[in-house]
Amino acid sequence: MVLGGGRRKGLNPFPRALPPAKPPDAGAPIPLTVFGIREPVPGPRWQALFTATWPGYRRWYLQRDVRPRPALTTARDRLAEHMPELVPTYRRLVDLAGEAVAAIGLPPDDVAARMLTLWDPPRFLPGCSQAVVTHPEIALCRNYDYSPALWERVVFSSAFAGRRVIGNGDCLWGLTDGMNDDGLVVSLSFGGRRGSGPGFAVSLVVRYLLEVAATTEQAREILSRMPVAMAYNLTVVDAGKNVLTAFVAPDRAPEFTESPIATNHRGEVPDSVEHAQQFASVPRRERLAELVATDPSPTDLVSAFLKPPLYSTHYWRAFGTVYTALYRPESEAMHLFWPGLSWRRSFDDPDGTCAVVLHPD
Template identity: 40%
Template sequence: MADACLRFDAIREDLPGPKWKARWDRSWPAYEGWFIARGGDSGPSRADCEAALSQHMPELVPVYRRLVDLAGGSDRAARFLSTWCPPNYLGGCSLVAMSNHDTVRLVRNYDLSPNLNEGLLLKSAWTGRGVMGMVEFLWGLSDGINDAGLSIALAYGGRQVTGTGFGITTILRYVLETCRTVEDALAVLRRVPSHMPYNVVLADASGTTASVEMLAGGGIQIVADPVATNHQHDGSQPDRGPFTRTYERAAHLKRIADSRRDPKGLAAEFLKEPLRQVRYEEGFGTLFTAEYDPLTRGLTLHWSDTEWRQSLDDFTERQTVITYGGSERSIQLNQGLEREIDWVAIGMRYASGNAPDWREFATPGYGFEPQQVCSGCH
C-alpha cells in the first residue's frame, strides 16, 4: 500500500485563542461535511444543546461559548461543538492502568486510520486547571492528564448503538477540567450520559486505577481489571470483534497486568503484536502509544522509531511527521514552534479552501526539507 502520514503538533495555549482558531479553520470543513452527511442537522437544536451542556457540565459553558465565538457563532458550529447527541463514530484502542508502591502508569494505543486523527497534543488551562492531552473533535480529548495527576483514556465500546448523551471526548475533557482523583471522576461518569458505549480507564497520583464501561444513554459498569479494548461485559457482541481482535487483545493485556510487577516498561508491550495494529489501509492501525505518568504529570508519546516526552511542568511546542505503511518512520521537525509557525495564517489558508504547504510559514533556516514530507500529510 502507499504510505499514509500524519503530522503531530504539540501546542500550548492557556485560553482558547488564535492557535485554537487556526485549528478550527483547518479542520472545520472536513468536520462540517461529516456532520451534514451523518445527519447532524437533524439533531437537537442549538438551544437544546446549550441547555444540556448547562445541565450536565456547567463548568464548561464559558469555555464552550468562547469556542463558539471563535468558530464564527453559527448554529451548526454551536451544535457540533456541544457534542450533544452527535452522529455515530467509532474507533479501536487498547488501554491498561497499573500501579505499585512508587510507580503509576496509564498506557493506551490509539488505533484508527491516519486520515481520521487530528494529531494534536494540546496543553491548556481553560478553566484554570492545567490539562494536557490528545485532542478529538477540536476540544474533546481521547486521553489526557491534569495538574492533579489524574489521567484518563477511552476505547470504543464495540457497538453502534446510541442513546441520549454527549460525545465521549467532551466527557473526558470535563473530567480532567473538574476532577482530582479517580473517585471524583467516577462520580462524573455516573452522572453525565454518553451517547454511545465506550470504555474508559483511569489512574491518579495516589495509585488508584479503574476501568469503566460507559453505556449508551447513561449509566456505567465498573470492571474489575483496569484494562479495556473494544467490547463490554454485558453479554453483547461487538460489531467487529474478529476484525479488531478485541478479545485477543484484552486477554493479552490481562496476562500482562497479572504478571508484571513494575509498571515501568509497560509501554514497550504496546509497540508489539497483538496490541500494535498495522492494517492502516483497512482503517485500523496504531497511530501512537500514549504513556501517562500521574506522579510526574507527564506523557510520553511513542512511535516505532521515536518518542516525545512532555509534562505539564515542562512542555515544548514541536512537530513531527509520522508515516505509516510498509514501515513506520518519523520525520523530526523543529522545536519551539510557537515563534516559527504562523498558525493563524495557516488557518486562513485552509479556510479559503486551499490546503497550504505549512512550511511556507516557517522562519527560514529550520531544516524543513520539502522532499521529506509525503504528499498525503495533513
C-alpha cells in the same frame, strides 16, 4: 498551522460491518505531522486549529445519520445542565469560531456552535487498548487505533479553568486520553455495542473529567450521571493509585470495575461477537491481562503495546495504531511512541511538532 486541509471526519467515520476492499496503495507509507499546542485559554492557536479542520468537521457533523443533529438551544441547554463548568470556555470557542468562519468566507450559521457542544454527535467507533500499572510508579499506556486521515494529530496543553490539562485532542476541544495536574489520567476505548442515543461525544466527557475531577471517586460520580452518546470503556487512575474502568452506554446504567485493562468490549464477554472478532478485541484483552500480571514497568508496557496483537497496521480498515501514549503523572509528562520514535510533552512545553511515518502492513 496546517493539519491536512480538512481531511478530518469523512462521510462515514465508523467502520462498516464488513471490511472494505483493500485499496491499491494500502501498503504505502503514511507521513504525518503531529502538533503540540500550549494555550492556557483558547486563542489564536485554537482558532488556527479550527480554521484548518472546520471544513472536514462540518461535513462530518452534517452527514446523514440515524438521527438529525440537535437544535442549538437544545444542545446548549444540555451542556449547561451537565457540564456547567465548561460553558465559559464553550462561549469563548464559539466566538473564535465565528471569527474564523467569517475570515474564510463561509456564510454565518449556527453549525459550529451546535457542533462544539458535542451533544448528540454522529457516530464514530475508534478501536484502542489501554492498561494501568501502579507499581513502582503510576503509568497508563494506550494504543489509539483509527484511520490516520481521521486523527486530529494535536496534543493540547491547556488551563481553561485553572487546572492544567494535557492530552490528545479530538473534535476540537475533546480528548481521547489525557492527564491533569492533580495526577488524574483518563483514556477511552469503544465499548463494542453498536447504536447510539442522546448524549455527549465521549471525548468531551474525557475533557470534562480532567477539568473538574481530581480523584477516581469523583470521576465515578460524574460518569454515574453523565449521558454518553455511544458505548465506551473509560479507564481512570488517580494519584492515590485508585483504578477504575467504567463501561458507559446510552441505554443502560454505567458499570464500574477495578479492572486495569480494557479493549473494545464490555467485561469478559463481547456484546457484539462480530465486532470483537473483526477487531481482535478478545485476543488483545487476553494479552493485556497477561501483561499486567507480570508487574511490568512503564518501559515494558510500551514495548508490548508496540507489538502485535496490541499494535495494528490495518490503517486502510480504520484500525491502525496511530499512536501509543504513555502517561506518567509523577513526572507530569506524557510520551507518544511509534516504532523507533518517541515524543515527550509536559504541561508547560512550548508549541512544537513531531514528524511521523506510519507503515501499513
